[in-house]
Amino acid sequence: MSDVNDQAPVSTAEQQHGGEVAPVNLLGLSPEAMREFCVSIGEKPFRAQQLLKWIHQRGIDDFSEMTDLSKALREKLARVACVQAPEIVSELHSEDGTSKWLVRVAGGSCIETVLIPDNGRRTLCISSQVGCALDCSFCATGKQGFQRDLTAAEIIGQVWLVSKALTASGELIKKAVSNVVMMGMGEPLLNFDNVLASVELMMNDYCYGISKRRVTVSTSGVVPGIDELSRRSDPSLALSLHAPTDELRNVLVPLNKKYPLKQVLAACQRYLDSLPDKKRKITIEYTLIKGVNDSVEHAEQTAHLLKDLPCKINLIPFNPFSLVEYERPSNNGINRFRQVLLQAGYTVTVRTTRGDDIAAACGQLAGEVADRTRRSERYQQLAAARSAAEPQPINVRA
Numbered sequence: 001m002s003d004v005n006d007q008a009p010v011s012t013a014e015q016q017h018g019g020e021v022a023p024v025n026l027l028g029l030s031p032e033a034m035r036e037f038c039v040s041i042g043e044k045p046f047r048a049q050q051l052l053k054w055i056h057q058r059g060i061d062d063f064s065e066m067t068d069l070s071k072a073l074r075e076k077l078a079r080v081a082c083v084q085a086p087e088i089v090s091e092l093h094s095e096d097g098t099s100k101w102l103v104r105v106a107g108g109s110c111i112e113t114v115l116i117p118d119n120g121r122r123t124l125c126i127s128s129q130v131g132c133a134l135d136c137s138f139c140a141t142g143k144q145g146f147q148r149d150l151t152a153a154e155i156i157g158q159v160w161l162v163s164k165a166l167t168a169s170g171e172l173i174k175k176a177v178s179n180v181v182m183m184g185m186g187e188p189l190l191n192f193d194n195v196l197a198s199v200e201l202m203m204n205d206y207c208y209g210i211s212k213r214r215v216t217v218s219t220s221g222v223v224p225g226i227d228e229l230s231r232r233s234d235p236s237l238a239l240s241l242h243a244p245t246d247e248l249r250n251v252l253v254p255l256n257k258k259y260p261l262k263q264v265l266a267a268c269q270r271y272l273d274s275l276p277d278k279k280r281k282i283t284i285e286y287t288l289i290k291g292v293n294d295s296v297e298h299a300e301q302t303a304h305l306l307k308d309l310p311c312k313i314n315l316i317p318f319n320p321f322s323l324v325e326y327e328r329p330s331n332n333g334i335n336r337f338r339q340v341l342l343q344a345g346y347t348v349t350v351r352t353t354r355g356d357d358i359a360a361a362c363g364q365l366a367g368e369v370a371d372r373t374r375r376s377e378r379y380q381q382l383a384a385a386r387s388a389a390e391p392q393p394i395n396v397r398a
């Protein structure tokens with residue numbers, strides 16, 4: 001005799017999900033969307049918690065292994081849904097412990113995800129877009145052009161894949177990564193809904209349960225996105241500043257022409273004001289480029305600019321890559337800049353270059369982007385023209 005659950009009726013919603021319609025990928029559904037999905041297939045909303053735990057805490061993608069669900073529900077899920085992560089193409093490990101994964105997403109392009117172990121923390125730097133449309137002048141991703149936004153499944157999929165890779169079979173994957181920073185490829189706040197769903201999954205107790213202080217959304221200054229984030233969620237916020245004046249920032253971060261410094265800093269302050277915890281601060285990212293933005297005067301201007309914003313400052317010595325002529329400042333230059341900020345009372349860290357030997361350092365992520373903008377082609381032509389114009393060594397015969 002069959003179990004009554006085996007006879008569970010197929011709901012109208014299930015019929016919509018079934019048949020010729022592509023299965024719903026549960027990996028990228030936010031907790032709220034997962035509840036709606038459960039209701040849509042005729043199940044109680046609390047099933048969402050069970051599904052979230054199986055997928056994000058245990059790393060299970062096969063419904064038949066979800067043993068606290070009835071057989072009928074498992075079979076129904078197999079008909080209408082899937083748990084589909086992007087695919088790891090390659091994995092590189094640096095001598096300093098940093099690891100980089102090249103991850104292929106739908107359409108064939110590849111993004112990069114970097115894990116940085118440090119003092120017991122395991123920080124994962126993830127991508128939010130395939131390439132980036134913003135073209136900051138010091139950033140390798142920007143030079144790759146832009147293809148598309150990542151789906152929520154492709155964003156959280158990076159956390160899921162790396163967590164699984166770091167966890168022994170049969171163990172919970174939820175504690176494998178302690179911190180997540182959205183500082184990989186792309187501008188997160190230009191892919192708002194998918195980033196938000198992913199952030200909610202990272203912070204949700206039925207999923208990874210990472211503290212909001214340890215999930216950081218980094219923006220180059222998308223003002224409406226900062227305001228929307230303050231209305232919808234409360235992860236940590238980092239601002240890629242890189243210059244203390246509009247004139248210089250317009251060159252380094254072209255988005256500044258649309259959202260100038262005054263507007264961006266006001267949005268950061270509104271973000272802090274919206275948080276119940278008044279001790280939280282904005283992280284300011286400042287890439288130091290030799291002879292461009294690293295003088296004592298720049299440091300003094302930065303100290304003055306940020307004087308009213310609760311923040312801590314992270315200095316990132318520029319990591320060179322082909323296609324641009326910028327250089328890393330000397331250690332003396334970095335220290336001089338840092339001292340000015342320290343004396344002005346800021347908490348300042350200098351990011352140690354990590355993963356340099358595997359091109360995983362900050363600003364070096366490039367992936368493989370099917371560029372819709374043809375920007376990468378233009379930059380390669382420029383670099384080739386530059387190198388052709390350089391004086392060639394004279395061949396002296398003995």
Ligand code: SF4
Pocket residue numbers: 132133134135136139140141142143184185186187220240
């Ligand atoms: S720094 Fe960030 S926003 Fe700017 S081009 Fe690179 S990925 Fe895009």
